[in-house]
Amino acid sequence: MILLNHMNIEIEIKVKIDNFDLLKKSLPGFGKLIKSIQQIDEYYTPCQRDFFAQKPHPVEWLRIRTNPDKIIFEYDRSIGKREDGSQNYAQEYETEVKQPDEMRKILEFLDFKKVTTVIKQREYWDCKNFEVVLDNVKDLGHFVEVELKEDCSDGLIGRRKCMEFLEKLGIKITENDITKTGYPVLLMESKKIIKPLKN
Numbered sequence: 001m002i003l004l005n006h007m008n009i010e011i012e013i014k015v016k017i018d019n020f021d022l023l024k025k026s027l028p029g030f031g032k033l034i035k036s037i038q039q040i041d042e043y044y045t046p047c048q049r050d051f052f053a054q055k056p057h058p059v060e061w062l063r064i065r066t067n068p069d070k071i072i073f074e075y076d077r078s079i080g081k082r083e084d085g086s087q088n089y090a091q092e093y094e095t096e097v098k099q100p101d102e103m104r105k106i107l108e109f110l111d112f113k114k115v116t117t118v119i120k121q122r123e124y125w126d127c128k129n130f131e132v133v134l135d136n137v138k139d140l141g142h143f144v145e146v147e148l149k150e151d152c153s154d155g156l157i158g159r160r161k162c163m164e165f166l167e168k169l170g171i172k173i174t175e176n177d178i179t180k181t182g183y184p185v186l187l188m189e190s191k192k193i194i195k196p197l198k199n
Contacts, residue, residue: 010090011158012147014179017171020142024134026169031127040066041118042104043184047111052194058185062112064100071097079155116193118183130165140186143179144171 017023027033042064045051051060059078064071074094097103107114118137125132133145146166152158163173179186188194 010092010147011152011155011162012090012145013159013162013166014143014145015166015171015173015177016141016143016179018142019170020134020136022170023144027125027127027132027134030169031125031130031132034124034126036121036123037068039120039122041120041183042066043115043118044107044112045115047113052115052185052188057181061182061184064097064103066100071100073097073103116184116188118187120183127165130162132169135183137183137187139190140183143183 044062044064046062051058051062054060057078061074061076063074065074072094073096074092076093077091079091104114120135120137122136123134125134129148129150131147131149133147135143135145137143144166146162148158148161152161159178163175163178166173181189185194
């Protein structure tokens, strides 16, 4: 469990992919499958500061994440968010929740609004200096996330390393191909709950 007052720095990229089967064939040559699970993410926003109204892209996320083995309450904040929605890295704080229904009631009493729920089948792959995550997201399709696990003080250099590793896996991309919006916003856009944000 990561303590709430501990900060993790994440450098990662996310890409929507069509050649999902090809990627799955490439991965065993670079690492090993750690686990395959279903995750359910419930996203919330405080009434006094609507995360999803932040322009041109949300920079904060608050969620209850239900995994098969534990439930996590998590807050993420993007750092170095640029006009196109990309980010240098993210700060992440999380803590395990033993009584999720009580947590939901607390959020409700404090006027936190549940915005949307993202359901996905997720595979975690350990590829030495990288963690690769394959997502099949309900109503959105297939995505791959690559996170740099080695220390890197420069977010741009870290993102470049992630892109170069994806290329080794057979996924050649440019900065324009990177998905710069989180799953909750993509889902809300697809369901016409909100207008498409600038990407």
